[in-house]
Amino acid sequence: MRTRSEPESGRRETGPGDTGPGDTALRDSDLRETGPGDPRLDAIMKERRRLINLAYRLLGSLAEAEDAVQETYTRWFAMSRRRQDAVESPGAWLTTVASRICLDMLGSARARRESYVGEWIPEPLPEHTQGAATADPADRVTLDESVNMAFLVVLESMTPAERVAFILHDVFRYPFAEIAEITGRTPGACRQLASSARQRVRAERASATPAAEQAGIVREFKQAWEAKDIEALVGLLDPDATLIADSGGLAAAILHPVEGGPQVAQAHVDIARAAPHLTFTERTVNGQPGLIAQHDGVTVTVYAFQLADHRITRIWAVRNPDKLRAWTLAPDPPVRYR
Numbered sequence: 001m002r003t004r005s006e007p008e009s010g011r012r013e014t015g016p017g018d019t020g021p022g023d024t025a026l027r028d029s030d031l032r033e034t035g036p037g038d039p040r041l042d043a044i045m046k047e048r049r050r051l052i053n054l055a056y057r058l059l060g061s062l063a064e065a066e067d068a069v070q071e072t073y074t075r076w077f078a079m080s081r082r083r084q085d086a087v088e089s090p091g092a093w094l095t096t097v098a099s100r101i102c103l104d105m106l107g108s109a110r111a112r113r114e115s116y117v118g119e120w121i122p123e124p125l126p127e128h129t130q131g132a133a134t135a136d137p138a139d140r141v142t143l144d145e146s147v148n149m150a151f152l153v154v155l156e157s158m159t160p161a162e163r164v165a166f167i168l169h170d171v172f173r174y175p176f177a178e179i180a181e182i183t184g185r186t187p188g189a190c191r192q193l194a195s196s197a198r199q200r201v202r203a204e205r206a207s208a209t210p211a212a213e214q215a216g217i218v219r220e221f222k223q224a225w226e227a228k229d230i231e232a233l234v235g236l237l238d239p240d241a242t243l244i245a246d247s248g249g250l251a252a253a254i255l256h257p258v259e260g261g262p263q264v265a266q267a268h269v270d271i272a273r274a275a276p277h278l279t280f281t282e283r284t285v286n287g288q289p290g291l292i293a294q295h296d297g298v299t300v301t302v303y304a305f306q307l308a309d310h311r312i313t314r315i316w317a318v319r320n321p322d323k324l325r326a327w328t329l330a331p332d333p334p335v336r337y338r
Helices: 028-033 039-045 048-059 062-078 081-085 090-114 149-156 160-171 176-183 187-204 211-226 230-236 261-274
Strands: 237-246 279-285 288-295 298-308 311-318
Touching: 039 090, 048 062, 048 090, 048 160, 062 090, 090 160, 090 176, 149 160, 149 187, 149 298, 149 311, 160 176, 160 187, 176 187, 211 230, 211 261, 211 279, 211 288, 211 298, 211 311, 230 237, 230 261, 237 261, 279 298
Parallel strands: 237 311
Antiparallel strands: 279 288, 288 298, 298 311
């Protein structure tokens, strides 16, 4: 888990997101006063990577995380220089604003996902070295256990307030007093929210599988899939395995989960027969061994896996092209696990 890197937030003259007359747009004078090489600007911009990491875990979408962080900086630079100087801890101010923006976005996202075509899966992330879209270090998400696909899927079952309280406290180590300021609840209520979220995570967490073993099982699955060997596929799948696909209605995909090891195996054999032009490659997906399917060198599906007791229990197949932008121009580095 990551720990807090910014100073404790103190009392400030203006609240996060507060603006007054004439403060709604970035002034030319502010740009002149805060230009390249300004240490205050450098300090503010260095917060970007931490904010992206926070927002992705809160939203499950890199594109939405970038939007939330952009809006956070827009609100900062919309303030006059005097009001910026009145903020005792800019890092804490940015975190508070970004968290509140994400909280609002989570509320509206729930309504949007009710009309989403098919299942909704968090946006998969490539390894840092794998995609041109992650070339800027400020936009990289740290790939630890708090971004593996299974963890993110559990986060989707939480209420917006639970998710914010849990991520801020258990992942980023924020005290409940500061979380209370962000969520507009009492510290005690935030503690309860985080506790409830923690119980969800524990209930869904599978026993850890060493990365090398997981990579070996995913490799065997790939080979059996390419060979259309249904018996080998069934042997690698848990009897209660589930396949979930996300296309958003923008690509052909199953709309409802496929349940049962034999059924999941048959679904993959059917895919291999229907799309013989696809090539499968082992890749790191959200920090864990996974697969990608490509057509003419373009990634059309990203597969993430969950394992328990040496078998695959869940497969998430992301086909929505809007969620694959980070993979489109990605090269194929070797995948090594020890």
